[in-house]
Amino acid sequence: MDVPVPVLTMRGIGKQFPGVKALDGVDLRLLPGEVHALMGENGAGKSTLIKVLTGVHPADAGTIELAGAPVAFGSPLEAQQAGISTVYQEVNLCTNLSVAENILLGREPRRWGRIDWKRMRARAGELLSRLELSLDVSAPLSTYSLAIQQMVAIARAIDVDARVLILDEPTSSLDADEVLQLFRVMRRLKEEGIAILFVSHFLDQVYEISDRMTILRNGRLVGEFMTERLPQVELVAKMIGQELAALERLHGEAKVFDRPLIEARGLGRAGAIEPFSLTVHEGEVVGLAGLLGSGRTEIARLLFGADHAGTGEITVSGSPASLRTPRAAMTHKIAFCSENRKEDGLIPDLTVRENIILALQATRGWTRPVPREQQDELVGRYIKALKISPPNPEHLVRNLSGGNQQKVVLARWLILEPRLLILDEPTRGIDVGAKTEIQRLVAELSDGGVAVLFISAELEEVLRLSHKVEVLRDRRLVAELPNDEALTSDVLMETIASGGRAE
């Protein structure tokens, strides 16, 4: 078998952000006529690598060679002119303009400065037919589905003699048929000798379309593999990284859970999560395990009323409940610490005290302010209990470390004395000390009768804390496993990789 010459080679790429080493000695090579998957969990450095490649960020170390010549792009536009085009997850097109314009905007065919609409439509039609698409190119882009819009973005990308096409999570908002159509287009481009870099969290899709993959973990290169020679289980293990130092589980003795707090039956939302059934008992810690994008957060949002369920019903303590808004969920004493504490949770310019008191104040309404003494008393208690540092209630939240910010979010919900606490990635990006404290807190809450829905990308953590583990894959709840001696992270990984079929 002859190995073709790589069209693009990145060697020893390093990238340092303040406080984080985002990339460290990463190699990547793309061969013409191949689909190359870039794999890794969240924070592994995939998007940073793409940004370095396309000139959004300069690399701190390493070299990039395009067709044998060293290059360094200063902007995405320069990369595009050199033949490296990117189609992002969010379709970056103007839906108010016509299909033809979206393909050719900025390089419209002109005659004496006047846009030649006829030639423009013809050229756009040609490019689309290269993708085996026939659209009404003068119709506004908004009349077409997201999948078609994605194809239009690809048509735009390949108009400038593209040699490398980067598709950053192109399938995350497409349905199954649309994905097939995209894959047909990808295969066609592949035949034309274009090197395609494909990023996706859907393992099945990666196995269906890619020839070769590069795996990253924590900013480091794990390796380059031929897709067909790497079983899914090994891929998952390589992505997550087996930290086999099995820590003792915090829940030693088996508890009996007989008082269901929340029961969801056939709950689902089109495009987000397929209908699932889930029961959480009082005092039970339920772990949600699965790769990023598998539907973990979607379940949490449905249970908190942040999204509307399309199907199914929920009962709280045995009586049917309608959780249509977060407010309704809060009256049932459900609390939700979101994954994105910066954007959804904390207000960085307010003090620790103000942030902690926020949810309590919201439940009372603005006409009944929480008395200052009570505020100080409550906040003081939780600062102490959670060891928030610095222990100053008037400190601005923006100046706290990630772990302490997370504790502030937790304190805010704990003040409400919730019966169900949903924690979405509460330990991501925080240091080990804070991590163990939050884990201990979860165990304590559960002993006190609070139900906890615990979402984490770290399987070890899920295993250590949960009484039972719900396994998710490709937006489907595939298995419910009791957390007993037989359940190890290997079993979990196996279940994630096989989609519960192994049962």
Add this chain to the structure above:
Amino acid sequence: MSTLTLGGRTAVPAKYLPVLVTGCLFVAMFAVGGFRYEGFASGQVILNVFIDNAFLLVVAVGMTFVILTGGIDLSVGSVVALSTMISASLMEGPGWPPYLVIPLVLAIGSGLGLVMGYIVHAFDIQPFIVTLAGMFLARGLCYTIGTDSIPIRDPTFTAFAQTRIDLFADLWISPSVVIAVVVVVVAAYVLHYTRFGRSVYAAGGSEQSALLMGLPVGRTKITVYTVSGFCSALGGVLLSFYMLSGYGLHAAGMELDAIAAVVIGGTLLTGGSGFLFGTVLGVLVLGLIQTIIIFEGTLLSWWTKIFIGMLLFVFILLQRLFSARSRR
């Protein structure tokens, strides 16, 4: 394959629908007027609307550019007033000739627009607040020139004010109408057939996308405010022809009339969608409301505002429906 059509039930593409609604409204108003009042149903009534609103039309053209990018320009009325004031004072005081005064006024208006556009772009400030500042500035500058109305006696200006260009069958228009029509045609060409024009639509559709597609978004934004400034100054010159005076209180609230005309003409305030022809219809609808109220005779002129207010409500609701539907 995937040749989706828009339901296949409307023969008219959705993007023309708002303009069509305004067109129907105009025709309906004209029909009702013609039915109720004697002498209403004549071509000259429509031409008079053009004659009386030529300056508004020119200003609204500039406003259309700005609103298409998703911005707003509140300074136009003040810039119109400032233009009348500068023209009047320069011609009456030192006795400058019109062919010097007019280019100077146009340059000042464009310059003000350029500065506002630059501030909007470079410091990433809401256009609302930047042009609000420009509005106060220009209005204030009027009073530094003089607090009273200054009459214009320049023969060129009076000639422009009094000339009638006869069309066929007793119909006539003023030179201002010719100028306004030229502005409309040029602007429509620019919007539709030049890269700048398409960048205006792209920036209004999605600024982020336009940037990632490599379009000069910053330059486009600065240019639309310059265009708006130019159009305001030109509108000021036309208003001077019409009023034959310069006064700091001229064109009070005209920015709101211009915005109303653009919105009634079917241009989305969020940007990216609309046509210049819609703006022309918008100005005509506003003018026709005034005409109807004059023909009615018993109604106070404030009824104009009430009708415009109601129309705006209806059209903003329509916009909401359109944008809600296109988002699916």
